[in-house]
Amino acid sequence: MNDFTTWDVFRNLLYAVPWTIYLSLIAFAGGASVSLLLLVLRLFFPRFAAGPIRVYVQVFQGTPLLMQLFLVYFGLALVGFQTSPLVAASLCLSVYSSAYLTETWYGCVLAVPRGQWEASSSVGLHRWHQLRLVILPQALRLSVPPTIGLMVQIVKNTSLASIVGFVELTRASQVIANATFQPFVAYGAVALIYFVICFSISLGGRWLERRLVV
Template sequence: MFTSFSWLHVEVLLQGLVWTVVLSIISFVFGGIFGFAVSLAGISKNKALVRLADAYIVLVQGTPVLILMFLVYFGLPILNIEVSSLFAASIAMTIFASAFLGAIWRGSLQSVSRTQWEASDCLALTGLQGLWLVIVPQAVRIATPPTVGFMVQIVKNTSLASIIGMAEMTYIGKEINASTFQPFTTYLVIALFYFCICFPLSAASRKFERMYNVGHR
């Protein structure tokens, strides 16, 4: 017997929204950590590291996020490593985010004028000191707009975790639809929740771009 969509269902969706946000934060934080390592490898003087970073970025960017989730969720148990849907989704989303953020940040570091690198040498700074004190602060200005914009992609891709059974917002929406048989109302509410998260991020990205005048560098 079907029930009508009600505020109770909205409250349940809000619980799923919490897990959507949690997965997004995990993906961005750990993806950012590994992504920064990828970006540093990409600008390294070691050609092997550069090739490794290039291969990683190309491989991950060319693989759908859902396939990454399947590989982790169904692949690790083959190695006798049982994983939850949250853990599998977090690993897959971290891999996804690290490749894209690594590419964004590598490009930002490379776009800093070569004279700035030379200036850090003139100041008798070590390579690491020059990177942190001279290059990174300038690269941050360039990287901020696309980084904030990419967070929208992270949030939207968390919906794929519903396929492997993670009880985030989209998964709960499917369960609600099964009991109410009101897909339009259910998914309209879900779309509004996603919009409430993604629109401010998109607006912030545009604001940062205007603020830093990235487009006219």
């Protein structure tokens, strides 16, 4: 006899929500840090950095995240580095998101009219000050919608971490479905939770975009 109620399913799934959010924040912070570094290198040293950065972006955009996760989790073990599911998932999601953020932010910088560079140069600003004081604030406003979209994708991609045993929402729903024999309730509940998280991020992005425009 099944004694689990729908509330029991929701209650146990809610315990996994902080881990999904935690992994998402690590992935976005790591990806953003790498992307900023690559963006600066691409803008200030295009002759030497543009080619390798393009290869980096194409490799990680052109291969499935699931395969990258397998290669890191099992590959590091082969060379003597035992890693946890959290570390492997954080590393893969950070690198994966950095590949997309690098191209997104570079495109936003290029979208700033060339006249802004010329005008800031005419008043004697050094290239670094041009970028920091004139170009990046404008590029920031342009980058909000695609960056928020990528954040939503990161949240949903954390579900792949369940493959290597990291207990986030998807993995928790699998365990609960097997324990309660209510897969429709478990997976339906986790889909609803993902929607609430992603919709909240989208609303926050719209609010931020309006503030930056003003």
